[in-house]
Amino acid sequence: MVKEGPVPGARERITLPADVVGRAGNLPPHCTRHGRPASRRKDFALQSTVRLRGNRLLSGNVLSQADRLAQHGSKVKVTDVKGWPLCPLCVRTRAVWMTLASALLFGGLLAFLGALVVGAFTEGASWLAAVAAIGFVLLPVSALPLSRGAMSRVIGARTSPDGQSVIVDKPSAAFVADLPQPPTG
Numbered sequence: 001m002v003k004e005g006p007v008p009g010a011r012e013r014i015t016l017p018a019d020v021v022g023r024a025g026n027l028p029p030h031c032t033r034h035g036r037p038a039s040r041r042k043d044f045a046l047q048s049t050v051r052l053r054g055n056r057l058l059s060g061n062v063l064s065q066a067d068r069l070a071q072h073g074s075k076v077k078v079t080d081v082k083g084w085p086l087c088p089l090c091v092r093t094r095a096v097w098m099t100l101a102s103a104l105l106f107g108g109l110l111a112f113l114g115a116l117v118v119g120a121f122t123e124g125a126s127w128l129a130a131v132a133a134i135g136f137v138l139l140p141v142s143a144l145p146l147s148r149g150a151m152s153r154v155i156g157a158r159t160s161p162d163g164q165s166v167i168v169d170k171p172s173a174a175f176v177a178d179l180p181q182p183p184t185g
C-alpha cells in the first residue's frame with residue numbers, strides 16, 4: 001500500500017492495490033468523500049480516466065471523435081470493486097445526478113420521437129418541430145449529469161492507468177484511518 005502526501009492525516013491521494021479492493025470486507029466503514037459512516041456497500045467496476053487529446057465538446061469532426069473513442073477503448077482499465085462504503089450523502093448525490101440524467105435523456109427522447117410521430121399523423125404544425133428540436137438538444141445535455149453521477153466522480157476514486165490499483169483523491173481522514181495496515185517487512 002502506497003500512501004502519498006505532504007501532511008500525514010490529510011493526504012491528497014492514496015493508492016489501494018486492486019486485489020485489496022476486489023475482495024469484500026477490506027474497505028473501511030466510512031466513505032471516502034465525507035468520512036461519514038457507510039449506509040451501503042456497493043460492488044461496481046471502476047474505470048481509469050484517460051486524458052483525451054482535444055476538446056470533446058468543441059470537436060465537431062466525426063472522424064476525430066471516432067478516433068478518440070477507439071483510443072479511449074484501448075487505454076481504459078477497469079478494476080472490480082467489492083463493498084465500497086457509501087454514506088447517505090454519497091448515495092443521495094449519485095441518485096440526484098442519475099435521476100436528472102435519465103429525466104433529460106428520456107424526456108429528450110420522448111419529445112423528439114413524440115413530435116415525429118405526432119407530426120406524421122397531423123399536418124405538421126411548426127410547434128412540433130420546436131418540440132423535436134428541444135428534445136434533440138436535451139439528449140447530449142444529459143451526458144453532463146451522467147458524468148457527475150458516475151460512481152468514480154461520487155467517491156472521488158479511479159483505477160490507475162495500469163489497472164493494478166485504485167487511486168483515491170483527497171480521501172476522508174475516517175476512511176484513511178480504518179484502512180488495512182500495509183504489509184510489513
Ligand SMILES: [Zn+2]
Nearest residue numbers: 031034087090
Ligand atoms: Zn459520503
